Amino acid sequence: MNIILENIGRRFNREWIFKGVDYSFNHTDRYAILGPNGSGKSTLLQILNGSLTPSAGTIKYNYNGQIIEEDKAFGYLSMAAPYLELIEEFSLNEMVDFHFKFKSYRVGMDKTAVAEILNLSGSKNKLIKYFSSGMKQRLKLTLAFCSDTPMLMLDEPTSNLDTQGIDWYLSLVEKFSVNRLTIVCSNQEHEYGFCNKFLDITDYK
Numbered sequence: 001m002n003i004i005l006e007n008i009g010r011r012f013n014r015e016w017i018f019k020g021v022d023y024s025f026n027h028t029d030r031y032a033i034l035g036p037n038g039s040g041k042s043t044l045l046q047i048l049n050g051s052l053t054p055s056a057g058t059i060k061y062n063y064n065g066q067i068i069e070e071d072k073a074f075g076y077l078s079m080a081a082p083y084l085e086l087i088e089e090f091s092l093n094e095m096v097d098f099h100f101k102f103k104s105y106r107v108g109m110d111k112t113a114v115a116e117i118l119n120l121s122g123s124k125n126k127l128i129k130y131f132s133s134g135m136k137q138r139l140k141l142t143l144a145f146c147s148d149t150p151m152l153m154l155d156e157p158t159s160n161l162d163t164q165g166i167d168w169y170l171s172l173v174e175k176f177s178v179n180r181l182t183i184v185c186s187n188q189e190h191e192y193g194f195c196n197k198f199l200d201i202t203d204y205k
């Protein structure tokens with residue numbers, strides 16, 4: 001998947017958060033969107049995933065030479081973010097089954113492989129609402145990693161993870177971002193060390 005932004009801007013009320021973003025995201029690269037708190041990283045990510053419309057400019061999606069309509073882009077991506085919630089009333093088992101009714105497993109992945117990655121086999125029937133914040137974050141990331149989509153978008157991927165959890169994330173993100181347009185919003189270097197392209201949102205103020 002390639003995404004081409006032409007003169008993209010977004011404002012809330014009268015305040016422009018960023019403007020004049022001309023940028024191409026290429027499916028072979030791994031991108032970090034950088035900037036301090038409140039600079040507009042999540043806002044740009046939400047424009048990229050189609051959940052927020054830009055106030056100016058155009059966005060184009062291209063997959064295997066075909067144009068993808070903006071309102072269809074969501075079907076091509078997996079995402080994990082602090083503001084995307086799991087279904088608290090589901091058990092772990094139910095959550096995984098539910099998620100993979102809408103997305104396919106990546107090649108080589110299945111329910112058992114997901115459980116192995118999560119390392120939560122003792123919690124299969126535990127309700128999500130009783131998971132710790134770190135366990136929830138691991139689950140969000142695992143669902144995104146293991147879905148067969150050409151785009152992977154991660155906002156603050158190590159939020160709520162301890163040192164061991166950060167190492168777990170780093171070992172998986174390397175593997176699951178191969179051959180996939182990967183975009184990480186972050187202001188913590190350890191989260192995006194695997195990226196090879198960097199977009200600093202403060203360049204578009």
Ligand SMILES: Nc1ncnc2c1ncn2[C@@H]1O[C@H](COP(=O)(O)OP(=O)(O)OP(=O)(O)O)[C@@H](O)[C@H]1O
Nearest residue numbers: 012013017035036037038039040041042043044187
């Ligand atoms: N729905 C909204 N209405 C009004 N202002 C908003 C809205 N969403 C975001 N903003 C503002 O846009 C700016 C950018 O917010 P955004 O969440 O994109 O920043 P960020 O770089 O992701 O921050 P952080 O690193 O803290 O997550 C902030 O000033 C925020 O208050």
